[in-house]
Amino acid sequence: MSKNSIKEKNIIGFTINGQAVEAEEGWTVLETARYNGFHIPTLCYHEAIEPSGACRLCVVEVREGDWSKVVISCMYPVKEGIEILTDSPRVHNVRRWVLEMLLAECPASKEIQALAAEYGVSSSRFASVDKENQCMLCGLCVRVCNEIVGVNAISFASRGTSKEIATPYKVPSTACVACGSCVTVCPTGAMQARLDQVRGDISQRTGHGHAH
Ligand code: SF4
Ligand code: FES
Structure with a gap:
């Protein structure tokens, strides 16, 4: 609108x-x-x-x-x-709590660390499952790929604590057109690290949007 x-x-x-x-x-x-x-x-x-x-x-x-x-x-x-x-005290309390949760979920995300610091949050009461994780599983990358770009190069894979964003069979996607939209919309920096896995070796592409 x-x-x-x-x-x-x-x-x-x-x-x-x-x-x-x-x-x-x-x-x-x-x-x-x-x-x-x-x-x-x-x-x-x-x-x-x-x-x-x-x-x-x-x-x-x-x-x-x-x-x-x-x-x-x-x-x-x-x-x-x-x-x-x-920006009421109540709002700030909830945001700090949300940021503690996000820090625990995505301890390696510089974007989330920076946001947390803005609210005075430098550590989390919650335990981290994966210290290297940056992805908060928001699904923006999947949705922009499917709904805006119109290809289905990535999706949610697995369930529970193993849930992640991945290509089918976790091999470079032949559907990926290497547009980079997933990286652009990703709010945590997580997709940047995955792009090479999604699109494969860009130098090997034929120019028809297919990886070999
Ligand atoms: S890679 Fe980024 S955009 Fe995709 S689900 Fe994770 S945080 Fe969201
Ligand atoms: S829930 Fe509103 S921006 Fe994430």
Whole structure:
């Protein structure tokens, strides 16, 4: 949906950090916040792909009448009269907890380390399964490959703690067109390390998008 202009109908008014804002019905809190210049940190969000709510870093506090709750802003639809707080103490507490979880899951990701440091998180209470892991299994790389590029070079493989992003049979994919979109959308740096495994030896390609 274009955010270049707000059409006259179905306009919703509410506040973000005390500032009155307007949005079209159907926009999410994250979309509206960005449109109005408010920063909300995200990892698994990409505007070309439907949000999945995988990382939970984009949490904000919503107040409505007597109650308040913490919601995932990339999926939460705007509503008339609500108050959104993007940086309240409650929001920061939840974000720090999310970042501790992510640090434990992806201890080798410099991107996550940097985000965690912004929130004063340098270590995690949670145990790491793999000290070398950078992938948080958000699935953005798989979805951009399938839904945007239109090839199916990579997918989720295995289950449970062995779940990972891989090519079929973990051999270089003949479907891969080496476009690099998966690397571009990956928020943690994990896909960069896997690209050679996905596309194979680029010097061996025929120019028809096939690896040998
Ligand atoms: S490689 Fe990157 S984009 Fe793909 S699932 Fe892992 S973190 Fe997400
Ligand atoms: S950016 Fe909203 S859940 Fe990841």
